[in-house]
Amino acid sequence: MNKILAIAGVVIKELYRRKDFYVLFVLTALITLVMGSATFFNDPKIVRYLVEVCLLLIWVSAIAIAIGTAARQIPAECESRTIFPLLAKPVTRAHVILGKFLGCWFACGIALVAFYAFAAIVRGSREAYWPMLHYFQASWLHWMGLAVMIAMVILGSLIFSAPSANATICEIIIVGILLLGGHLDTVALRQPPPLDLITYTIYFFIPHLEWFDVRDILVHDQPLIKWWAVLGATAYAAAYTATFLFLAWLIFRRKPLNA
Amino acid sequence: MRSPRVHYLILLLLVVINFTLATVLDIAAQAWTRRGGTDLLAILLGDARRIFSAHFFIKADVYFHAGYYPSIFDLTARPKDSSHMAGDNHAHDEEKCGKAMQFLGRPTDWIERFGRNFAVTEHKHLNSGKEREILPWLRISASLDPHRIETYTVAAFWLRRTLGKPEQAEAFLREGLRANPDSYELLHELGCVYYENYKDAARARNIWRLALEKLELQRGKKDEDELAKYYHDILLRLARLEEDQGNYALAADYLEEIIERNAAPNPDLLRTQITELREKASTRH
Amino acid sequence: MEPILKLEDLRVEFRSGALRHNPKVALRGLNLEVYRGEIFGFIGPNGAGKTTTINVLLGFVAPTAGNAYLFGVNVREPIARQRIGYLPELTYYYKFLTVEELLRFYARIFGIPRRETDRRIDQLLRLVELEQVRNRPIKTYSKGMQQRVGLAQALINDPELLILDEPTSGLDPIGRMKVREIIQRLKNEGKTVFFSSHELGEVETVCDRVGILHEGELRTVGRVSDLKAQFQTDLERIFLKIIGYQLNT
Numbered sequence: 001m002n003k004i005l006a007i008a009g010v011v012i013k014e015l016y017r018r019k020d021f022y023v024l025f026v027l028t029a030l031i032t033l034v035m036g037s038a039t040f041f042n043d044p045k046i047v048r049y050l051v052e053v054c055l056l057l058i059w060v061s062a063i064a065i066a067i068g069t070a071a072r073q074i075p076a077e078c079e080s081r082t083i084f085p086l087l088a089k090p091v092t093r094a095h096v097i098l099g100k101f102l103g104c105w106f107a108c109g110i111a112l113v114a115f116y117a118f119a120a121i122v123r124g125s126r127e128a129y130w131p132m133l134h135y136f137q138a139s140w141l142h143w144m145g146l147a148v149m150i151a152m153v154i155l156g157s158l159i160f161s162a163p164s165a166n167a168t169i170c171e172i173i174i175v176g177i178l179l180l181g182g183h184l185d186t187v188a189l190r191q192p193p194p195l196d197l198i199t200y201t202i203y204f205f206i207p208h209l210e211w212f213d214v215r216d217i218l219v220h221d222q223p224l225i226k227w228w229a230v231l232g233a234t235a236y237a238a239a240y241t242a243t244f245l246f247l248a249w250l251i252f253r254r255k256p257l258n259a
Numbered sequence: 260m261r262s263p264r265v266h267y268l269i270l271l272l273l274v275v276i277n278f279t280l281a282t283v284l285d286i287a288a289q290a291w292t293r294r295g296g297t298d299l300l301a302i303l304l305g306d307a308r309r310i311f312s313a314h315f316f317i318k319a320d321v322y323f324h325a326g327y328y329p330s331i332f333d334l335t336a337r338p339k340d341s342s343h344m345a346g347d348n349h350a351h352d353e354e355k356c357g358k359a360m361q362f363l364g365r366p367t368d369w370i371e372r373f374g375r376n377f378a379v380t381e382h383k384h385l386n387s388g389k390e391r392e393i394l395p396w397l398r399i400s401a402s403l404d405p406h407r408i409e410t411y412t413v414a415a416f417w418l419r420r421t422l423g424k425p426e427q428a429e430a431f432l433r434e435g436l437r438a439n440p441d442s443y444e445l446l447h448e449l450g451c452v453y454y455e456n457y458k459d460a461a462r463a464r465n466i467w468r469l470a471l472e473k474l475e476l477q478r479g480k481k482d483e484d485e486l487a488k489y490y491h492d493i494l495l496r497l498a499r500l501e502e503d504q505g506n507y508a509l510a511a512d513y514l515e516e517i518i519e520r521n522a523a524p525n526p527d528l529l530r531t532q533i534t535e536l537r538e539k540a541s542t543r544h
Numbered sequence: 545m546e547p548i549l550k551l552e553d554l555r556v557e558f559r560s561g562a563l564r565h566n567p568k569v570a571l572r573g574l575n576l577e578v579y580r581g582e583i584f585g586f587i588g589p590n591g592a593g594k595t596t597t598i599n600v601l602l603g604f605v606a607p608t609a610g611n612a613y614l615f616g617v618n619v620r621e622p623i624a625r626q627r628i629g630y631l632p633e634l635t636y637y638y639k640f641l642t643v644e645e646l647l648r649f650y651a652r653i654f655g656i657p658r659r660e661t662d663r664r665i666d667q668l669l670r671l672v673e674l675e676q677v678r679n680r681p682i683k684t685y686s687k688g689m690q691q692r693v694g695l696a697q698a699l700i701n702d703p704e705l706l707i708l709d710e711p712t713s714g715l716d717p718i719g720r721m722k723v724r725e726i727i728q729r730l731k732n733e734g735k736t737v738f739f740s741s742h743e744l745g746e747v748e749t750v751c752d753r754v755g756i757l758h759e760g761e762l763r764t765v766g767r768v769s770d771l772k773a774q775f776q777t778d779l780e781r782i783f784l785k786i787i788g789y790q791l792n793t
Contacts, residue, residue, distance in 0.1 A: 002652060002653075002655055003652075003653050005652075006649055006652035006653050007653075009649065009652075010638060010641070010649055013640065013641065013645070014638070014640055017640040018640070038395075040394050040395045040398045041391075041394050041398070041414070041418060041422075041424060041427040041431070042424070042427055043391050043394065043422065043424070043427075045388075045391060046391050046392060046394060046395055047392070048322060048392040049322075049392065049395040049396065080636040080637075080638075080639075081632060081634065081636065082636070082637055082638060084602070084604065084630070084632045085630060085631075085632060085637075085650075085694070085697055085698070086653075087602065087603065087604060088602045088603075088625060088628070088630035088632075088707075089625060089650060089653045089654065089701075090622045090623055090625045090626045090653070090654070091622065091653055092622050141377070182370075182371070182374055182378075183330060183332045185367055185368060185370070185371060186332045186333075187332070203370070204368075204370070208370060208374060210374070210377075211373070211374050211376075211377045212377075213377075214377050216326040216378065216379050217326075217377070217379065219326065220322070220325040220326035220379060221325070222325065222326060222379050222381075225376055225377060226376055229373070229376035229377070232373065232376075233376075233377070256558075256604070256605055256606075257599070257604040257605070
């Protein structure tokens with residue numbers, strides 16, 4: 001575990017020493033504050049639109065950070081040849097995959113804490129309302145969703161040759177799932193055979209990332225999600241993450257590396 | 260190696276070129292802006308702004324239902340018009356709206372069943388002043404398409420009715436009237452602001468009469484049922500205004516006009532009221 | 545005496561193309577033993593199979609046939625690499641880290657306690673003369689400094705065996721001299737060094753024994769002095785003769 005954490009530590013350092021996170025955070029803060037400075041019908045109590053905009057920016061930024069960071073990890077190790085001194089140590093390829101995954105995931109977790117704290121402060125400053133458990137549930141589920149995405153991107157980085165191609169393909173898949181994943185069963189009903197079967201199969205196989213996007217609950221001040229459901233979603237994310245990481249390991253294990 | 264002075268001269272030359280281009284292009288840009296109007300969104304989006312405007316209007320409706328709203332895959336369950344969002348109490352029927360918006364049905368599989376834990380699944384309308392949350396989307400929708408009348412009427416309804424901001428409602432409606440001078444809907448709503456909030460019966464009367472004139476201009480151009488609905492609403496409001504002012508005969512005349520125009524959903528009820536009003540008028544004389 | 549490094553009939557083939565026909569044979573039944581405390585020079589022309597041999601020793605490439613052992617443990621086991629240090633030919637270390645952070649990272653992988661890590665980092669930075677720049681990001685280092693970073697990371701676990709892949713490649717004369725001095729010092733400390741190089745003069749100066757590899761086959765192995773006595777000439781001419789290169793003079 002120490003080896004995995006050591007590798008993860010380097011990934012976290014990389015994230016906070018690169019400009020990506022700061023640029024995205026400043027952009028999110030700036031756009032939110034500019035939107036917040038607008039008053040509609042001279043009513044300072046209006047806040048939900050601001051929370052919605054802020055959460056949308058947080059989701060976009062978090063996906064960009066997660067995909068951007070995960071897509072370049074292993075290709076960059078190979079390109080800069082740092083993988084060789086690393087694997088020349090008593091480190092297995094499974095350690096590398098897990099370390100890279102944990103690093104990206106923890107780094108995204110740190111970013112999420114900053115982002116959600118900002119969102120809470122924006123809302124709290126407007127209406128003096130602090131639904132901390134809601135924020136916890138939203139950020140936790142968001143983080144779990146990111147785990148699946150990061151694992152998927154790491155797997156992609158071992159399949160696709162260029163990190164940019166991997167990032168683009170993963171972005172399309174992730175956004176596609178977020179927008180349509182939950183409706184594929186409805187779509188399947190309207191398809192002729194065998195398209196209906198294919199659509200249903202996709203529906204049952206894809207990770208339902210839309211479960212982890214609970215912005216509506218937060219924006220519209222809905223009751224808390226049942227804790228057993230949060231736990232179930234966490235287990236679901238863990239299962240998909242493990243599947244993607246296992247597939248990544250199967251590919252990476254056999255990949256010849258020529259120093 | 261060239262002297263650094265050459266570099267500075269090149270830099271100076273580039274700055275001069277930039278400045279010259281800016282002065283030339285500024286004139287062209289101003290002409291372009293005049294062609295497209297002063298609204299930046301209109302320039303940037305062109306006719307696509309109507310699509311965005313419709314989207315933001317729906318967004319307001321989503322907010323009004325606190326996030327409970329059918330997706331594009333359940334279009335049949337979407338509200339057909341905005342009357343549920345802003346109407347008088349009889350139109351603002353939560354139960355009826357909830358029944359119409361039953362798009363969820365029974366979950367067909369475990370994914371759908373479990374997924375509902377993370378979505379808004381209960382129909383409700385905003386209340387207790389929370390209706391203010393729909394206003395930003397309506398404001399943006401109006402900026403994108405100033406000819407979407409219902410944007411103004413819905414916003415004005417809540418501003419004057421629940422949020423205690425009749426002056427904001429009036430300003431927004433007047434903004435709408437500048438873009439849509441022949442809109443009887445906006446005049447109807449503006450009349451309500453004057454009568455219900457400002458208690459200015461004279462102005463309200465004038466505005467509603469003007470609304471009737473504008474409505475008359477639309478005969479043969481618009482759907483008769485919709486026109487009938489507005490004839491009913493405006494004439495009824497005028498009748499109530501005159502009744503409140505003690506002009507019972509005039510009030511009865513307005514109610515009779517509703518029946519004459521076949522705009523009354525329940526003419527018998529109106530006839531009873533007309534009789535009562537006529538009696539009151541004769542008693543007074 | 546038990547060898548520290550042992551190759552047994554090592555064969556490596558690279559297959560490419562969809563049908564994976566016509567494999568390219570990189571190593572053909574290599575047998576080699578390296579003993580404790582010696583400096584072994586592994587020389588050969590480009591494409592001879594030096595780097596492939598090192599890749600097998602480090603577990604980067606799986607052998608097609610035969611076995612490789614480090615300290616008696618098959619190289620397929622990660623634990624075989626616990627007591628080795630490796631310096632790749634050209635590596636750009638994590639640019640956003642300082643040399644101190646880099647060494648701390650590798651020390652953590654070896655599970656070295658914190659206090660011992662601090663001591664070793666100080667000692668290694670003195671050895672590779674990077675003390676003054678220990679808090680500067682690696683991206684600001686020159687090529688020679690980066691190579692010395694490589695040496696420092698290879699030594700962080702105080703290895704018993706050092707595998708150096710062309711350690712002086714691309715360095716200026718001063719850089720080469722410094723690396724050579726470090727290797728010499730390691731020899732004096734009793735470390736075993738296995739290194740590949742093109743620089744025959746360097747090999748002749750530093751190595752106890754050499755192995756000459758050509759077209760995936762080990763053509764000769766022996767002490768430098770024995771080879772010189774046997775062929776009655778310098779190492780460069782011995783090398784050229786063994787690989788079949790005809791000199792005009």
